[in-house]
Amino acid sequence: MSTGTSRLSVPALPDRWRTLLLLLPVLLLDIGAFLVPMGYLLRLSFTAQTSQGAFVEGSWSTDGYQYVVSSDLVHQIFTFTVAFGVGVTLLAVAIGVVYAYAAWQAERAGRIALLSVAVLSLFTTLVIKLFAVVLVFAPQGVLNDLLTGVGLLSEPVLLVDNLVGAVFGQLYIVTPYAILAVYAVLSTLDRHQVEAARDLGAGRWDAFREVILPHIRPGIAVATVVSFTWSIGAYAAPLLLGSGGEQTTGILISELLLTQFDWPAAAALAVITVTLVFSVLMAILWRFDESGGILNA
């Protein structure tokens, strides 16, 4: 209200310049260290391949994209990655909704316990989580020991170095984000609305479907986008817990970049991945998130 006039006594910069100055660091960081490098990646994806060095400086070519389009191996890996990403996302969002709902409707102590576990898991580095998955699910791991020990299994089942291991590992990475994204929105729901629905004769499931589910749509949208972004870029989980059959685009990109020194192909693949993620982001923003909740998360 009084912003313009009250500052006259202060020998400071005009408001507009002050605002610009305050925004300078964020513009510097996000333009200088994100947008410009992304532009560089785009440029890199249009350079020519070469057997000497990583790419031909200053050249224009579609070598990288041609490699991506023509290679069967790349198709196979890309298809697997998308399927893997969609599968993990569906599982993570389902778990997120169930878990967040459980935390929301629990009494105080239960809620604190459930949230603590989710927050701790969120803030634990994925390397520790994957290490933990190895300890639990390996053939000589805790779970197999337990199940063979009590006689449920005659011999250990293989739960790592295959698709199951990769999915478990990736779920372990993304689930906390999904839980907290849904919980953040659910915590703003007025309990009386649910009680009113129950009083009017709605069962627990009906109240969930008619009152809670519509309310948490933005949370589900955020959970979906975050889980999908992380899973489509999966690298560590499939590498450590998968087998050669669970190659993802992320693993392929790093191999092209670091061992084959084929930077145009690596850049092209990265550009395609980012485009895919952003298309999904846009589609979900447009479809689910009328209120702009993603930007406020």
Add this chain to the structure above:
Amino acid sequence: MRKRIGTWLFRVVVGLLVLFLSLPLLIVVATAFDASGAVVFPPEQFSVQWFGALLERPTWIRSVLNSLFIAGGTTVVSMIVGVAAALGVRRFSGGGRTAVVGLTVLPLFVPGIVIGIVLLTFFSRFGLQQSYFAVVVAHSLWATPLTFSIVQASFARFDWQVAEAAQDLGATPRRAFLAVVAPNVRAGLVVAALVAFVVSLQEFIMALFLSGPDTRTVPVQAWNSLRQGLDPLVSVVSTLLLVAVVVLILAGSVLVGLDRLATDA
């Protein structure tokens, strides 16, 4: 009757999920206290010898120091950027605000592996790959949207007319911020800083691509030894890292409550 079964089924599922999320971490901690060093569970003989062994491994010590240094740097950078931006957009509404918010959250929606390789190729043009600078900048891209949104949320709860009153009484904008605004939003600022620190401490993928032998962080070092086989020191370092994170989360919860920590971050 059907309702009962449904309720019990729900409880069992939630219980399993809690076990799924927490039990593996407890097992990691347990293996750190086993004497044999074979990474077994349950531990056969209690011992803290591997914590001592850690002190004799310079590469691990180095990685711990690197992690602290990089997390500290990320906290400073993302706090300066986040607080300034939150102050800057305060007078914006509509389009300008959305543009700034959109720009800051954008890096969160690009897979870490892509940012890692993008910055690796970009920074190597300037010989900056494997530097502390590279890792701190990368981590700041992810920490800043969080500090920005947490600080912004606590600014929104503050009555800015008080700050204007201070300026009307002759305080400079800087003085008014430090003496009037900062004490009132202190909890928010501390939590933002804690979150930035923890985000950097636990980040792995970008650090993997951007750090070198001298700048390796704990997660990268742990990854490297895991790739070579199970090393009891990974359990030990994981335990220390978990304890650090628990302490920081507790500090944050005491300040603003777990509910807000869980929903803001």
